[in-house]
Amino acid sequence: MTGSNPSSPFAIAQREGATGPLSGIRVLDLSAYIAGPYGCTLLADQGAEVIKVEPPVGDNLRRYPSTLEAESRAFLGVNRSKRGVVLDLKQPEQRAVLMRLVREADVLVHNFRPSVPVRLGIDFESLHKLNPRLVYCSVTGYGEQGPLKEKAGYDQVLQTMTGMCTMQGKTGGAPEILYGSVVDYYAAALVAAGVSSALYERERSGEGQFVGVSLLRSALTMQSARMVWAEGEPAAVGRDMRSGGVTGIHPTADGYLYISANTPRFWQALCERIGLPELAADARYDTVRKRAAEAEILLPQLHAALATRSALAWEALFGEEVPCAAARQVEDMFDHPQVQAEQMVTSLPHPLLGSYRGITRPIVFGRTPGPEPFAAPVFDQDTAAVSALLDVSSDD
Numbered sequence: 396m397t398g399s400n401p402s403s404p405f406a407i408a409q410r411e412g413a414t415g416p417l418s419g420i421r422v423l424d425l426s427a428y429i430a431g432p433y434g435c436t437l438l439a440d441q442g443a444e445v446i447k448v449e450p451p452v453g454d455n456l457r458r459y460p461s462t463l464e465a466e467s468r469a470f471l472g473v474n475r476s477k478r479g480v481v482l483d484l485k486q487p488e489q490r491a492v493l494m495r496l497v498r499e500a501d502v503l504v505h506n507f508r509p510s511v512p513v514r515l516g517i518d519f520e521s522l523h524k525l526n527p528r529l530v531y532c533s534v535t536g537y538g539e540q541g542p543l544k545e546k547a548g549y550d551q552v553l554q555t556m557t558g559m560c561t562m563q564g565k566t567g568g569a570p571e572i573l574y575g576s577v578v579d580y581y582a583a584a585l586v587a588a589g590v591s592s593a594l595y596e597r598e599r600s601g602e603g604q605f606v607g608v609s610l611l612r613s614a615l616t617m618q619s620a621r622m623v624w625a626e627g628e629p630a631a632v633g634r635d636m637r638s639g640g641v642t643g644i645h646p647t648a649d650g651y652l653y654i655s656a657n658t659p660r661f662w663q664a665l666c667e668r669i670g671l672p673e674l675a676a677d678a679r680y681d682t683v684r685k686r687a688a689e690a691e692i693l694l695p696q697l698h699a700a701l702a703t704r705s706a707l708a709w710e711a712l713f714g715e716e717v718p719c720a721a722a723r724q725v726e727d728m729f730d731h732p733q734v735q736a737e738q739m740v741t742s743l744p745h746p747l748l749g750s751y752r753g754i755t756r757p758i759v760f761g762r763t764p765g766p767e768p769f770a771a772p773v774f775d776q777d778t779a780a781v782s783a784l785l786d787v788s789s790d791d
């Protein structure tokens with residue numbers, strides 16, 4: 396797969412060793428917050444050159460609360476491996492710079508509400524005329540049509556709207572947010588998948604196309620395993636759909652331990668290793684549904700056994716045969732031997748911070764592993780360099 400104009404003088408893409416599967420692909424990232432930007436980061440991880448285009452006020456994620464002084468943790472985390480330019484698209488000469496970039500680009504991603512690109516003159520139809528090979532990805536809250544298309548959308552808003560929060564927390568309790576922007580991250584994965592497919596199709600047709608991702612689509616498709624209703628089934632089963640019982644988070648001598656015992660093999664291994672093999676042989680508990688129904692009998696026995704060791708000790712004792720995990724803090728994962736072995740943590744030099752460690756390489760490619768990641772851009776760092784490479788005199 397090659398870029399739209401391999402002979403272009405605009406050559407800031409040519410990083411040494413950029414051998415990822417998307418090497419040669421140029422992405423203009425006009426998006427802010429998490430879903431769009433992280434989608435573009437996934438493309439960068441795969442070798443695409445990504446230029447982040449921010450308005451003069453900057454990506455609002457830079458202003459998110461952070462315990463880091465110099466830059467918000469979230470911004471650093473979801474914007475690695477990009478150049479950073481600032482363009483005021485309401486100023487004709489700066490808009491002309493974007494149009495020049497669009498002519499040279501393979502992909503554009505934004506997360507504006509549907510009316511915004513039309514106002515800025517960067518809607519799909521306009522840019523398709525300028526560069527028919529451009530893959531144009533729009534990330535919205537709710538989609539491009541329908542009564543909510545202009546409504547402001549955030550991860551947590553969509554979590555709450557779509558029932559995800561009602562599935563969390565204690566039965567009878569208030570809905571709870573899943574911390575960690577899961578809807579955004581899944582939308583980001585959909586951005587990367589959708590853009591990649593459109594680039595693949597472009598190899599056959601020679602033409603780019605519109606790619607639409609929304610937080611609503613993300614939140615609902617994330618719940619595909621729940622959103623199955625048989626004809627005539629009563630609605631509002633809600634939290635009753637969770638497996639419950641033995642499969643869940645349990646207290647130990649110190650912290651908490653998640654255990655899954657949803658198959659006969661794992662149930663047997665669990666019973667043996669907690670010293671209650673007779674439970675495994677008991678026909679009253681021999682299916683996951685029976686175990687959930689008999690939770691009031693099983694849980695006191697399970698908890699009495701678990702109280703004799705620490706969560707980490709149980710994790711070690713359960714080994715490979717009982718799916719389980721001691722509850723950790725997220726920062727404990729940087730040095731986890733498995734994460735280290737998989738080489739997912741990289742230290743990135745950064746002008747304001749010295750360096751920071753971050754998670755990289757979300758996908759493994761055997762033959763074309765992709766370039767070394769680099770730090771998220773400092774605000775405005777590449778505007779002059781990128782503008783200097785462009786001849787904007789012939790553009791609108």
Ligand SMILES: CC(C)(COP(=O)(O)OP(=O)(O)OC[C@H]1O[C@@H](n2cnc3c(N)ncnc32)[C@H](O)[C@@H]1OP(=O)(O)O)[C@@H](O)C(=O)NCCC(=O)NCCSC(=O)C(=O)O
Pocket residue numbers: 427428429430431448449450451482483484485506507508511514515534535536546547548549550551576579610
């Ligand atoms: C996130 C939003 C709620 C933010 O709302 P707004 O701040 O009102 O942004 P809008 O997109 O509606 O409009 C952006 C405005 O900035 C202007 N704008 C944007 N870029 C530029 C540049 N480069 N130059 C000049 N002006 C610009 C644009 O013309 C609009 O102004 P006017 O033309 O004057 O109107 C919305 O963008 C949205 O719903 N996006 C889709 C879903 C999404 O990605 N949500 C965040 C996921 S991350 C998340 O949930 C999280 O971080 O938490």
